[in-house]
Amino acid sequence: MHLILLGAPGAGKGTQGSLLAERLGVPKIATGDILRLAVRAGTDLGLKARSYMDAGELVPDDVILGLVREALRADAARTGAIFDGFPRTVGQARALQEILADEGRALNAVLALEVPADAIVERMSGRRTDPATGEVYHLRHNPPPPAVADRVIQRPDDSVETVRHRLAVYDAMTAPLVEF
């Protein structure tokens, strides 16, 4: 099962991707999560990606494609993957077609999650993450329990200004994938 979750930042790809991964028994490959781990670990990849991420810009395709190739080689991904936040450009989508074809794999479906921009800004400004578990909360809709409330953090790129820029990047670079 190879499934792409397409949608603007904050549309719910991460949440639905985790549920689907569990249900279907294949790993979720979330390029944003992989990059955030690299930033936290201070690896070369993290150093390279950080300035793009903090500015709400896309990390260059060659970097992303290297990550995805590696993630797909993992044992757990032999029978498939749920792609969350990838592909984000037509170039990445074409490359994914080649990667899958080279290995005799096929894409089963693309799910497009459509959410109005105002709802996205509201969701993302209230989004908080528990750095210890990666669990994602919302201050109003899904408040962190008292035991973790003190340690949840806001992603640096979830400020209102950066979210608006990320939505503009989505419209320009990623929305054309719906047609593609």
Ligand code: AMP
């Ligand atoms: P996300 O967690 O999916 O919202 O991704 C957070 C940030 O990581 C994005 O704003 C980009 O800077 C970077 N990123 C994640 N996935 C990709 C991708 N497929 N292509 C380019 N940049 C990405």
